[in-house]
Amino acid sequence: xxxxxxxxxxxxxxxxxxxxxxxxxxxxxxxxxxxxxxxxxxxxxxxxxxxxxxxxxxxxxxxxxxxxxxxxxxxxxxxxxxxxxxxxxxxxxxxxxxxxxxxxxxxxxxxxxxxxxxxxxxxxxxxxxxxxxxxxxxxxxxxxxxxxxxxxxxxxxxxxxxxxxxxxxxxxxxxxxxxxxxxxxxxxxxxxxxxxxxxxxxxxxxxxxxxxxxxxxxxxxxxxxxxxxxxxxxxxxxxxxxxxxxxxxxxxxxxxxxxxxxxxxxxxxxxxxxxxxxxxxxxxxxxxxxxxxxxxxxxxxxxxxxxxxxxxxxxxxxxxxxxxxxxxxxxxxxxxxxxxxxxxxxxxxxxxxxxxxxxxxxxxxxxxxxxxxxxxxxxxxxxxxxxxxxxxxxxxxxxxxxxxxxxxxxxxxxxxxxxxxxxxxxxxxxxxxxxxxxxxxxxxxxxxxxxxxxxxxxxxxxxxxxxxxxxxxxxxxxxxxxxxxxxxxxxxxxxxxxxxxxxxxxxxxxxxxxxxxx
Amino acid sequence: xxxxxxxxxxxxxxxxxxxxxxxxxxxxxxxxxxxxxxxxxxxxxxxxxxxxxxxxxxxxxxxxxxxxxxxxxxxxxxxxxxxxxxxxxxxxxxxxxxxxxxxxxxxxxxxxxxxxxxxxxxxxxxxxxxxxxxxxxxxxxxxxxxxxxxxxxxxxxxxxxxxxxxxxxxxxxxxxxxxxxxxxxxxxxxxxxxxxxxxxxxxxxxxxxxxxxxxxxxxxxxxxxxxxxxxxxxxxxxxxxxxxxxxxxxxxxxxxxxxxxxxxxxxxxxxxxxxxxxxxxxxxxxxxxxxxxxxxxxxxxxxxxx
Numbered sequence: 081x082x083x084x085x086x087x088x089x090x091x092x093x094x095x096x097x098x099x100x101x102x103x104x105x106x107x108x109x110x111x112x113x114x115x116x117x118x119x120x121x122x123x124x125x126x127x128x129x130x131x132x133x134x135x136x137x138x139x140x141x142x143x144x145x146x147x148x149x150x151x152x153x154x155x156x157x158x159x160x161x162x163x164x165x166x167x168x169x170x171x172x173x174x175x176x177x178x179x180x181x182x183x184x185x186x187x188x189x190x191x192x193x194x195x196x197x198x199x200x201x202x203x204x205x206x207x208x209x210x211x212x213x214x215x216x217x218x219x220x221x222x223x224x225x226x227x228x229x230x231x232x233x234x235x236x237x238x239x240x241x242x243x244x245x246x247x248x249x250x251x252x253x254x255x256x257x258x259x260x261x262x263x264x265x266x267x268x269x270x271x272x273x274x275x276x277x278x279x280x281x282x283x284x285x286x287x288x289x290x291x292x293x294x295x296x297x298x299x300x301x302x303x304x305x306x307x308x309x310x311x312x313x314x315x316x317x318x319x320x321x322x323x324x325x326x327x328x329x330x331x332x333x334x335x336x337x338x339x340x341x342x343x344x345x346x347x348x349x350x351x352x353x354x355x356x357x358x359x360x361x362x363x364x365x366x367x368x369x370x371x372x373x374x375x376x377x378x379x380x381x382x383x384x385x386x387x388x389x390x391x392x393x394x395x396x397x398x399x400x401x402x403x404x405x406x407x408x409x410x411x412x413x414x415x416x417x418x419x420x421x422x423x424x425x426x427x428x429x430x431x432x433x434x435x436x437x438x439x440x441x442x443x444x445x446x447x448x449x450x451x452x453x454x455x456x457x458x459x460x461x462x463x464x465x466x467x468x469x470x471x472x473x474x475x476x477x478x479x480x481x482x483x484x485x486x487x488x489x490x491x492x493x494x495x496x497x498x499x500x501x502x503x504x505x506x507x508x509x510x511x512x513x514x515x516x517x518x519x520x521x522x523x524x525x526x527x528x529x530x531x532x533x534x535x536x537x538x539x540x541x542x543x544x545x546x547x548x549x550x551x552x553x554x555x556x557x558x559x560x561x562x563x564x565x566x567x568x569x570x571x572x573x574x575x576x577x578x579x580x581x582x583x584x585x586x587x588x589x590x591x592x593x594x595x596x597x598x
Numbered sequence: 599x600x601x602x603x604x605x606x607x608x609x610x611x612x613x614x615x616x617x618x619x620x621x622x623x624x625x626x627x628x629x630x631x632x633x634x635x636x637x638x639x640x641x642x643x644x645x646x647x648x649x650x651x652x653x654x655x656x657x658x659x660x661x662x663x664x665x666x667x668x669x670x671x672x673x674x675x676x677x678x679x680x681x682x683x684x685x686x687x688x689x690x691x692x693x694x695x696x697x698x699x700x701x702x703x704x705x706x707x708x709x710x711x712x713x714x715x716x717x718x719x720x721x722x723x724x725x726x727x728x729x730x731x732x733x734x735x736x737x738x739x740x741x742x743x744x745x746x747x748x749x750x751x752x753x754x755x756x757x758x759x760x761x762x763x764x765x766x767x768x769x770x771x772x773x774x775x776x777x778x779x780x781x782x783x784x785x786x787x788x789x790x791x792x793x794x795x796x797x798x799x800x801x802x803x804x805x806x807x808x809x810x811x812x813x814x815x816x817x818x819x820x821x822x823x824x825x826x827x828x829x830x831x832x833x834x835x836x837x838x839x840x841x842x843x844x845x846x847x848x849x850x851x852x853x854x855x856x857x858x859x860x861x862x863x864x865x866x867x868x869x870x871x872x873x874x875x876x877x878x879x880x881x882x883x884x885x886x887x888x889x890x891x892x893x894x895x896x897x898x899x900x901x902x903x904x
Contacts, residue, residue, distance in 0.1 A: 123682050126681075132639070133638070206892055208645040210636075210642060210645040211642075211648070212645070281683050281688065283854050306852075307852075309849055309858075310849050310850050312850075313747075313763065316747075320755045320761070322761060322764075470865055472632070472634070472865060472866060474632045474633045475631070476629055476630050479634065498638070518640065
């Protein structure tokens with residue numbers, strides 16, 4: 081071939097490659113604009129930090145309010161509203177340098193006063209915010225200068241940063257706090273990329289783009305969270321193009337959507353662990369051999385494959401693998417013969433009768449899981465009645481104090497809101513939090529574990545702390561106050577137009593990174 | 599006539615009072631603590647007591663009931679225990695939405711059901727008759743839930759001619775109205791058919807035919823008018839049934855109406871809202887019955903009210 085022709089061909093080939101390259105890469109360049117329709121299954125009753133509502137509200141708050149610190153997808157702490165931080169030598173003073181030039185939705189700039197107002201609100205005894213205990217490790221907040229703030233603690237707090245990453249620890253505008261106090265329900269004035277634009281009670285919440293966001297122009301113009309309670313209707317909306325993202329589908333729908341073209345399904349590990357809790361004060365569950373027997377009687381792999389259709393992972397601790405401090409205890413493989421032996425050793429060679437209470441529709445495949453457990457325990461001689469209870473009654477039953485508590489077995493799923501094992505140690509495992517003081521609804525008590533928990537709270541050195549919490553998990557798994565079942569995975573389905581949606585280790589979807597392709 | 603109306607009015611007030619008292623007492627017998635539901639899992643014991651105190655749940659029954667009655671008479675319908683919204687606001691637009699839905703459903707049911715029933719009665723034992731009756735069995739037996747989801751699947755997902763959810767406009771009303779109306783079509787058709795058959799066998803119909811009245815006059819002027827009383831009673835009862843059954847249709851189509859609000863309030867133990875809803879529904883039932891009774895005089899001039 082002539083030289084000119086060769087060169088010509090090369091140039092042409094090169095152009096084609098470059099063109100193809102830009103076309104492919106153009107897919108990945110975020111586009112601006114559009115309205116995201118995020119359809120959820122529960123109504124949002126409040127957006128006020130410290131108050132309880134459907135866990136999907138964390139996703140909404142993620143767009144509105146920002147914390148001092150946050151975690152990236154690998155779980156590492158990264159600066160958000162604080163650019164740097166340090167701990168004093170005695171471990172009692174945490175100093176944070178605030179980012180400059182951050183604007184609130186109401187226009188004023190972020191200063192240490194806003195941080196102080198936020199935490200003072202959370203700790204205010206007059207407000208009695210239901211979830212405030214997580215931040216009550218902070219004894220006071222001190223303003224050093226405009227952009228420097230200190231959090232003082234009475235004792236060293238090992239998991240301070242995880243607590244500050246918690247979805248309810250976002251920094252609010254001091255003016256909003258002054259005006260609304262505890263009842264900030266529909267005035268979540270923060271520094272996030274989206275600002276609150278109104279709601280129809282129980283039906284929808286609307287967010288709009290905040291043009292003065294310090295992190296640059298947000299991708300979307302508007303985000304609408306619609307509440308549609310019926311699972312099948314949400315799926316239909318996605319398929320008919322009325323929804324861009326849906327969450328919390330039943331297992332069968334997950335499979336169906338995975339097989340549908342034009343729909344992208346994502347399964348992300350969550351911090352929530354499904355379990356059957358024992359009332360450790362009620363015979364025969366006061367006998368550890370019986371509790372261990374129940375654990376050996378469960379075929380967890382079959383449960384995940386059969387009931388959850390693969391949407392979940394086997395659990396080997398009371399926290400999920402994505403939680404800091406997780407230590408898997410390889411103990412309870414499926415051994416029904418050993419289960420029977422243990423029951424016989426405990427004095428129940430012919431098994432016994434008990435009741436398993438469960439909610440329905442509260443957790444992914446909750447009732448189906450209970451029925452499967454009933455079946456598996458039945459195979460080793462334990463006859464269970466499955467009792468479906470509505471949520472309000474269920475909560476009351478679980479938190480009834482010991483002398484009137486009638487629960488024997490119950491199904492539940494606890495998440496670690498801060499992404500750190502300390503959250504559940506304080507909330508659930510410590511014997512100081514038996515009902516009615518707290519949520520140790522297993523009435524579990526192990527003095528060694530209590531001592532280890534107390535020690536772990538103060539260990540600022542992560543290596544030392546991990547050694548202690550690993551020991552705690554060994555002990556707790558062997559004490560078996562739960563039948564450890566599985567770790568939930570959060571299913572979400574979206575159209576292929578939606579990009580950048582991630583489920584974060586803080587149990588929220590990252591609507592701040594979502595963009596819509598045209 | 600006036601004394602009839604006044605008597606019924608007083609009766610309604612008594613009914614409402616008793617209903618409100620019974621509903622209020624339920625707060626004592628139903629398990630489940632609204633303060634716990636509001637505070638949520640993971641909440642501190644102190645915060646739960648604080649919520650209980652704020653909602654006055656620690657006060658004795660008669661004090662709370664008297665307080666509630668008092669505020670009701672001064673026009674204050676109370677606040678939702680869960681969302682803190684005024685109950686009037688929560689219920690107001692939802693009631694209108696449900697009325698729109700049940701009105702459309704019932705209207706559809708009457709427009710389709712009555713002619714079906716009349717035709718079935720006229721052409722008795724024909725293919726049309728049997729076909730209508732089979733269809734009506736289908737309509738009575740199929741669960742509302744299933745009908746709704748099937749309609750969504752075919753018309754909204756597959757064919758994309760109608761929307762799945764949403765309100766405001768005829769397009770959004772079609773599927774929900776058909777879903778809620780199917781059951782009533784069947785019942786009204788059957789009642790119309792049996793009532794017509796009874797009337798068609800009467801002497802005066804034979805007389806009318808002998809007189810030389812046209813077929814159309816006989817059916818629509820003479821027979822149907824005489825058959826109307828059981829039919830209108832059924833329609834009136836259907837209104838009550840639809841208001842209650844709206845919760846299923848409203849859940850499937852995400853229609854914000856009082857049916858769903860009712861279900862939610864029960865599950866969340868939101869008693870302030872529940873009280874008002876129960877009163878509202880009792881009043882609607884009573885009013886529907888009253889209007890049905892009044893209408894008798896339209897169809898049968900012999901009926902008097904004294």
